[in-house]
Amino acid sequence: AQSVAQPEDQVNVAEGNPLTVKCTYSVSGNPYLFWYVQYPNRGLQFLLKYITGDNLVKGSYGFEAEFNKSQTSFHLKKPSALVSDSALYFCAVRDMGGATNKLIFGTGTLLAVQP
Amino acid sequence: NAGVMQNPRHLVRRRGQEARLRCSPMKGHSHVYWYRQLPEEGLKFMVYLQKENIIDESGMPKERFSAEFPKEGPSILRIQQVVRGDSAAYFCASSLLNTEAFFGQGTRLTVV
Numbered sequence A: 001a002q003s004v005a006q007p008e009d010q011v012n013v014a015e016g017n018p019l020t021v022k023c024t025y026s027v028s029g030n031p032y033l034f035w036y037v038q039y040p041n042r043g044l045q046f047l048l049k050y051i052t053g054d055n056l057v058k059g060s061y062g063f064e065a066e067f068n069k070s071q072t073s074f075h076l077k078k079p080s081a082l083v084s085d086s087a088l089y090f091c092a093v094r095d096m097g098g099a100t101n102k103l104i105f106g107t108g109t110l111l112a113v114q115p
Numbered sequence B: 001n002a003g004v005m006q007n008p009r010h011l012v013r014r015r016g017q018e019a020r021l022r023c024s025p026m027k028g029h030s031h032v033y034w035y036r037q038l039p040e041e042g043l044k045f046m047v048y049l050q051k052e053n054i055i056d057e058s059g060m061p062k063e064r065f066s067a068e069f070p071k072e073g074p075s076i077l078r079i080q081q082v083v084r085g086d087s088a089a090y091f092c093a094s095s096l097l098n099t100e101a102f103f104g105q106g107t108r109l110t111v112v
Helices: none
Strands: A003-005 A010-014 A019-021 A024-026 A031-038 A044-050 A056-058 A064-068 A073-078 A087-095 A103-105 A109-114 B005-007 B010-013 B019-024 B031-037 B043-050 B053-056 B065-068 B075-079 B088-095 B107-111
Touching (some): A003 A087, A010 A019, A024 A073, A031 A064, A031 A073, A044 A064, A073 A087, A103 B043, B010 B019, B019 B088, B031 B075, B043 B065, B043 B075
Antiparallel strands (some): A003 A024, A031 A044, A031 A087, A064 A073, B005 B019, B031 B043
């Protein structure tokens, strides 16, 4: 069965420093990978996706993510964090070798950027 | 192009009543997903629907919960005989086939 793991409940980073939010996945076929952000009392907003092609994908608000097939990871990164980046971040995967290709989410990582 | 619309945004029900949550997908999207989010928890998959079909309901409780996505009209998540443990935020998302999903603002259900 497909699964997504976000090993860190919370990541703390100082404004201006680089940030990384980790994600690993388990699928039976090829993965389609996604990152979303959620602000308090709001729905999830799509940030970026990996379907095929270059392992480094760029998304909204200066975020990027690197697909690593051998490590089954898709970590979210940003070179310089902003206080306004503070939010809950979710990694998600579709297992294209699965029975239904449903979209499954990790448990979320709370990013706190200190001024 | 309107996004995913969920209503109501807030719903209060007494124990034993029925809750109906509605979701209108983005224009052109024929795939709808429902998720439940509890405080301090992640997003739990409930059900995946295509027009008039349930594709995957493996995350939905077997009793009291049902979902539909008719040919015309919004998708409906129905919870019968609600209990306090059903209190949560319920999110709907829609997509084209196998693409990223776009989320509504959620319905916050409170059972009193």
